[in-house]
Amino acid sequence: MTLTRALGGLLLLLLLIPSAWFAWSVRDQPQLGAFHDDSLYYVAARSLAQGEGYRIASFPGAPYQTKYPPAFAGLLSLAWRLEPRFPQNLVWATLLAWLAVPVFLLLSWRLFADFGFPRWLEAVLCAALALNPWVVNCSARLITELWFASELLAVSLLLARAARPEARWPLAAAAGALGGLAALTRTAALPMLLAGAAFLLLRRRRTQAAAFALAMLPAVAAWQWWAAARATAAGGDVITTYYTSYLGFHFLNVTAGLLPKLFWVNLTTLVSETGSLLAFSFNDTTFRLQFSRLVAAGAIVGTVRLARRQGLSPMHLFAPLYIGMLLGWHFPPVDRLLLPLAPLLAAGLAFELQHLCRMLGLSLRSPLRSQRVAGRAVAAALAAAGAVVLVTTWWGLTAFLPALTRAWRQEFAARAASYRWIVDNLPRDARILAYQDPVLHLYTGRQGCRIPAMPGHIYRGDMAAARAHFLRFVDLARARGLDYVLLTASDLAMGELPQAERKRWFDRARSHPELQLLYSGAGVWVYRVRPAASASAAVISPPAARRGRS
Numbered sequence: 001m002t003l004t005r006a007l008g009g010l011l012l013l014l015l016l017i018p019s020a021w022f023a024w025s026v027r028d029q030p031q032l033g034a035f036h037d038d039s040l041y042y043v044a045a046r047s048l049a050q051g052e053g054y055r056i057a058s059f060p061g062a063p064y065q066t067k068y069p070p071a072f073a074g075l076l077s078l079a080w081r082l083e084p085r086f087p088q089n090l091v092w093a094t095l096l097a098w099l100a101v102p103v104f105l106l107l108s109w110r111l112f113a114d115f116g117f118p119r120w121l122e123a124v125l126c127a128a129l130a131l132n133p134w135v136v137n138c139s140a141r142l143i144t145e146l147w148f149a150s151e152l153l154a155v156s157l158l159l160a161r162a163a164r165p166e167a168r169w170p171l172a173a174a175a176g177a178l179g180g181l182a183a184l185t186r187t188a189a190l191p192m193l194l195a196g197a198a199f200l201l202l203r204r205r206r207t208q209a210a211a212f213a214l215a216m217l218p219a220v221a222a223w224q225w226w227a228a229a230r231a232t233a234a235g236g237d238v239i240t241t242y243y244t245s246y247l248g249f250h251f252l253n254v255t256a257g258l259l260p261k262l263f264w265v266n267l268t269t270l271v272s273e274t275g276s277l278l279a280f281s282f283n284d285t286t287f288r289l290q291f292s293r294l295v296a297a298g299a300i301v302g303t304v305r306l307a308r309r310q311g312l313s314p315m316h317l318f319a320p321l322y323i324g325m326l327l328g329w330h331f332p333p334v335d336r337l338l339l340p341l342a343p344l345l346a347a348g349l350a351f352e353l354q355h356l357c358r359m360l361g362l363s364l365r366s367p368l369r370s371q372r373v374a375g376r377a378v379a380a381a382l383a384a385a386g387a388v389v390l391v392t393t394w395w396g397l398t399a400f401l402p403a404l405t406r407a408w409r410q411e412f413a414a415r416a417a418s419y420r421w422i423v424d425n426l427p428r429d430a431r432i433l434a435y436q437d438p439v440l441h442l443y444t445g446r447q448g449c450r451i452p453a454m455p456g457h458i459y460r461g462d463m464a465a466a467r468a469h470f471l472r473f474v475d476l477a478r479a480r481g482l483d484y485v486l487l488t489a490s491d492l493a494m495g496e497l498p499q500a501e502r503k504r505w506f507d508r509a510r511s512h513p514e515l516q517l518l519y520s521g522a523g524v525w526v527y528r529v530r531p532a533a534s535a536s537a538a539v540i541s542p543p544a545a546r547r548g549r550s
Helices: 002-015 017-025 037-049 071-082 090-098 100-114 119-130 133-139 145-162 169-185 187-202 206-229 238-244 246-253 256-278 286-310 314-327 335-364 369-425 437-444 455-460 463-471 473-479 499-510
Strands: 431-434 447-449 484-488 515-520 524-529
Touching: 002 017, 002 100, 002 119, 017 090, 017 133, 017 369, 037 071, 037 437, 071 090, 071 169, 090 100, 100 119, 100 133, 100 145, 100 335, 119 335, 133 145, 133 335, 133 369, 145 169, 145 187, 145 206, 145 314, 145 335, 169 187, 169 206, 187 206, 187 314, 238 246, 246 455, 256 286, 256 314, 256 335, 256 455, 286 314, 286 335, 286 369, 314 335, 335 369, 369 437, 369 484, 369 515, 369 524, 431 437, 431 473, 437 447, 455 463, 463 499, 473 484, 473 524, 484 499
Parallel strands: 431 447, 431 484
Antiparallel strands: 484 524, 515 524
C-alpha cells in the first residue's frame, strides 16, 4: 500500500508538470482581461487588500462588486498583500490560481476511486484531466473554474461519506460549509444545496440533510443580503447593470418569447462543447462537431449507466440541475463553464468505453463471422478515435497553447505602449471607454468601462441590432461621462459579434466623426470624444495623432 501511494504521488507530480510549466511561462499574465471577469476579480482583490471594501475600483464611482461573490477575489487579495506593487504581484496571483490544479486532480482521483474504477483506470483518467489543454489553459487564468470544481468535488465526496450508516451529522455540516464556500466562489453552486439535501434524503439521512442545508444556507443568504443591500440603482442603465447584476442583465436580454430558441442554441452548444472538453478540439469543422457530439453522447450515456450500476452520487444529482441552469442562461455553455462537470463526464465516458469493450469482446469471440467482422470494425474505429484524441491533445499542448501565448504577448505589447502614453498624456481623472477596462485601470489608474454585448441580439440572429448597439458607443460613452475611447484590433474578439460583423463594426468605429484621434500604435488607437455641441462640426482632417511605439 505504501509503495502504491508513493507511485501515485510520483505520478501526480509528473502530471502537474504541463500546467506548472504553462503557468510559469505566463506568470506575468499577458492574458489578463481576456475573459474580462479575471481582471475584475483582480481589481476587487486589490480593493479588499487595501481595506476599501469589495468594490469595482476601475468603474466610474467605484460601486460595490455585487455581481461576483467574494471568495475568489479574497484569495487573490493575498497576492496584493504579499506584494503590493503591480504588475510584480501577478506572479503570486498566478501561483494562487494554479494551486487549484493539484487539489482538483487529487479530489478527481478520489471520485474515480469511489466509482469503483481499477487503479490503472483512475490513473489514466487523472492523466486525461491533467493533460487536457483546457485544464492547462485555465490553470494560469485568474478565473474561478478550477477552484470552484474542486470545491464541488469536495462537497460531493463528503456527502457520500456523510450518507454512510455510521456517519454523524458533523460530517454533513462540514459538507454544507464547503458548499457555502463554493456558493461564495460562484453563485452557480446553488444547485448543490438542493442536490446535496436530496442525496441525503434519498439515503434516509434526514438529520444529515438538515445539517448540510443549515450549514450551507448562511453563506448563501449572507451573500444575497449583502449584494442586495449594496446594489447600485441601475435605473435601466445597461452598462451599470452588466457590471453589478447577473440577473438584472439576464432579464434585460431574455424574454419569454426568446426562451425556446435560447434553450435550443444552448443545448446544441452544450453537446459540442462537452465533447470538445473531453476530447480537445478548437476548430469548427464538420468532423470536429460530429466527433465532439459522439464523445458527448458516450459521456452522457455512460454517466447515466454509471449511476445505475454504482448508485447516484451527489455529482449525479448536481449535474442536471447545473446543466438546466446553463441551458436557460444568456451565455452559451462553453468549455470553461462545463469544467466543473469534467471529472463526472470523464468517468461516464470511461464507464461507457468499458461497457463497449466488453461487448466487443463478446463479438470478437462469437462463432458468427459477421459479428466478428463487425467487432473488428468497431475496434478499429475506437482505436482511430483514441488516436485522434491523443494527437489533438498533443497538438493542444505543444502548438495551440504556445500560439495562444504568443498572441497574448503580441496584443499586450501593443496595449502596454498605449497605457504608457495614457499615463504621460491624459489627466488622472480621465475616464476611458475600453474593451479591457479593468486592465487599463490597473496599468494607468484611469477608470472606465466597456460596452457590453447584448446576447439577446445574438440569440435572435439580429446582427443589424447587435452592430447598431455597438455603434452607439459614443452616445453611451457620453452618458457614462467618458471622455476618451481606447480601441484595439482585438476588441470584441470573444464572440460578441461574428467575424464579418466585427470587422464591419470596427471599420465604422475607427472612422466615427465624433472621435478625434490622439494616439496610434500597433493595432491600438486612443480617441477623444468630441463634445456633443461640436460633434456636428467635426473637422474633415483631425489633428495628426501621436505615433506610439509598436
